[in-house]
Amino acid sequence: MAPPARRTGRPRNAEVDRAILAATRSALVELGWSKLSLGDVAARAGVAKTTLYRRWAGKNELVVDAVAVTFDELELPDRGSLRADVEGVVLQFARLLERPETKTALMAVVSESTRDTGLRDRVRAAIVDRQKRLVLLGRERAQRRGELPPDAPGTEGAAAAGRAADLIFDTIAGAVVHRSLVSGEPVDAGWAGDFTALLLDGLTGARGGAPERGGATE
Amino acid sequence: MAPPARRTGRPRNAEVDRAILAATRSALVELGWSKLSLGDVAARAGVAKTTLYRRWAGKNELVVDAVAVTFDELELPDRGSLRADVEGVVLQFARLLERPETKTALMAVVSESTRDTGLRDRVRAAIVDRQKRLVLLGRERAQRRGELPPDAPGTEGAAAAGRAADLIFDTIAGAVVHRSLVSGEPVDAGWAGDFTALLLDGLTGARGGAPERGGATE
DNA sequence: CTCTTACGCTACGGGCCGTAGCGTAACTCT
DNA sequence: AGAGTTACGCTACGGCCCGTAGCGTAAGAG
Structure with a gap:
C-alpha cells in the first residue's frame, strides 16, 4: 500500500x-x-x-476506492448462535446496501468489471475478498459451539473448507443483493429470519419451505 | 402490448x-x-x-428490452427430482450469464434502476418477475412428488407460499449472479451440486457445510 | 540551491448526447 | 382522389464531458 x-x-x-x-x-x-x-x-x-x-485511471477505479472503505464497517459480533450471527450479518449488509452511494456504485462497478480484468481484480481485492473474513469467522465460531462439524484434516479438508466458505459467502451476499437491488424489496427482520431458516435448515428441512414468520414486514 | x-x-x-x-x-x-x-x-x-x-427514451430502456428476450429462453424440464431440477436451472442460468451481452447489461441496468423508478418497474416486468414462473413451477412439481409439503389453505397460506417462492428465487438467482459476476468464478457442475445440496439440506444438514463434491471443476 | 515530484490552471480536439427542422413515405378516412 | 396523420431518413446544432498537454508554482530531498 x-x-x-x-x-x-x-x-x-x-x-x-x-x-x-x-x-x-x-x-x-x-x-x-x-x-x-x-x-x-x-x-x-x-x-x-x-x-x-x-x-486514478478513471471513474471505475475511483469509485471502487471511494466505496471500498464503506464495506469495512461490517462486523460480526458474537450473538451467541449461528442463527443469530447469520441474521445479524444479513441485516447489517442490507443496511449497507440501502445507502445511496453503495447501492448505485456496487452493481455499476461489477458490471464494468465484466469487461476489464484489471478492474475485476481491484474490486475483488478491495471489496469482495475482504468480506469473506466474516464467513470464516462465523464458521469457526459455529464449529467451536458445536453447531457445525469441524473441518476435515489435511490439505484436502482445508480445500473443502475454503470451498464451503466461498459457497456460503456467495449464497448470503447474493441473496441479500438480489432481494434488495434486483427484486427491489426490503430486507427486513422478517425476511432475514426466513432466509436464515432456509440457509440453516434447507428447503426440505423443518420449515418445509413455507416460512411462518414474516409478520414484521415494514 | x-x-x-x-x-x-x-x-x-x-x-x-x-x-x-x-x-x-x-x-x-x-x-x-x-x-x-x-x-x-x-x-x-x-x-x-x-x-x-x-x-426508446434512452440507453437504459433500450438495453432492457434488448436483453429481456434472452431471459425467456430459460426453461424447467422435469428432471425427476427437486434436486435435479434445481441443479439444472442453476446451470442453465449460469450459462445465460456467461453470454457477454447479458453479463455486461444485467448489472448495469440494475444499477441504473436504483435511481429511476420507471426503469425499475421496466426491469421487474421484463426480466425479474417473468422468471419467478420457474420457481413456482418447480415448487409445485416438488409438492406433487411429495418432496415438499403442500401450501397451507386459505389466503394466509397463499401469502406464505408467495413469500417462500420469492425467497427461493432471490436465493438461487442471487447466489448464481454473485458467484459468477461478483466473485467472478465459474458456476460449474461441482459448484451447482454443492449449492443445491446447501439449499436443500441446509448448513446444519446432512452435509454439514463441508461439501464432498467439487471434483468436477472446469 | 539544484533536482525532483506534486499541484493548480488554462486550453484544446474529440466524442456522444438529445433535439429541431425539413422533406418524403405509407396508410386511413371522407 | 385528395386531405389528414403518422413514420422515417437526413442534416445540423449547442452542450457536456472526456482525457491530455503545456506551463508556472510549491514543497520536500540531496
Whole structure:
C-alpha cells in the first residue's frame, strides 16, 4: 500500500486523497453512477482535474476506492448462535446496501468489471475478498459451539473448507443483493429470519419451505 | 402490448424494432455497456438516430428490452427430482450469464434502476418477475412428488407460499449472479451440486457445510 | 540551491448526447 | 382522389464531458 520508493520530490498530500474520495461519495449520493463526472468530483474536492487523473485511471477505479472503505464497517459480533450471527450479518449488509452511494456504485462497478480484468481484480481485492473474513469467522465460531462439524484434516479438508466458505459467502451476499437491488424489496427482520431458516435448515428441512414468520414486514 | 389506438397514419415497421434490438445486442457484445452509444446502434441497425429516440427514451430502456428476450429462453424440464431440477436451472442460468451481452447489461441496468423508478418497474416486468414462473413451477412439481409439503389453505397460506417462492428465487438467482459476476468464478457442475445440496439440506444438514463434491471443476 | 515530484490552471480536439427542422413515405378516412 | 396523420431518413446544432498537454508554482530531498 505505502509507496516505499518515493523519497525525493514533493510528497503527496494525503488530505487530497481523502477529499477526492469524500467528494466522490457525495457525488454518488446526489448524482448516481451514470451522471457522475470526474470534473464535478474535482470541483467538489477543491482540486484540479489533472490531480485526480494523476492518481486514478478513471471513474471505475475511483469509485471502487471511494466505496471500498464503506464495506469495512461490517462486523460480526458474537450473538451467541449461528442463527443469530447469520441474521445479524444479513441485516447489517442490507443496511449497507440501502445507502445511496453503495447501492448505485456496487452493481455499476461489477458490471464494468465484466469487461476489464484489471478492474475485476481491484474490486475483488478491495471489496469482495475482504468480506469473506466474516464467513470464516462465523464458521469457526459455529464449529467451536458445536453447531457445525469441524473441518476435515489435511490439505484436502482445508480445500473443502475454503470451498464451503466461498459457497456460503456467495449464497448470503447474493441473496441479500438480489432481494434488495434486483427484486427491489426490503430486507427486513422478517425476511432475514426466513432466509436464515432456509440457509440453516434447507428447503426440505423443518420449515418445509413455507416460512411462518414474516409478520414484521415494514 | 399491442397499441390499439393507432389506426391512422403510416404504421410502424416492426422490422425496424427487430433490427434495433439485434444491433443493440451485437453492440453490447463488442463494446460492453459503458462504451455503447446510441448513434452506433442506429448505424448498425441501418436506421436514423431519430427513429431510435422516437421509440426508446434512452440507453437504459433500450438495453432492457434488448436483453429481456434472452431471459425467456430459460426453461424447467422435469428432471425427476427437486434436486435435479434445481441443479439444472442453476446451470442453465449460469450459462445465460456467461453470454457477454447479458453479463455486461444485467448489472448495469440494475444499477441504473436504483435511481429511476420507471426503469425499475421496466426491469421487474421484463426480466425479474417473468422468471419467478420457474420457481413456482418447480415448487409445485416438488409438492406433487411429495418432496415438499403442500401450501397451507386459505389466503394466509397463499401469502406464505408467495413469500417462500420469492425467497427461493432471490436465493438461487442471487447466489448464481454473485458467484459468477461478483466473485467472478465459474458456476460449474461441482459448484451447482454443492449449492443445491446447501439449499436443500441446509448448513446444519446432512452435509454439514463441508461439501464432498467439487471434483468436477472446469 | 539544484533536482525532483506534486499541484493548480488554462486550453484544446474529440466524442456522444438529445433535439429541431425539413422533406418524403405509407396508410386511413371522407 | 385528395386531405389528414403518422413514420422515417437526413442534416445540423449547442452542450457536456472526456482525457491530455503545456506551463508556472510549491514543497520536500540531496
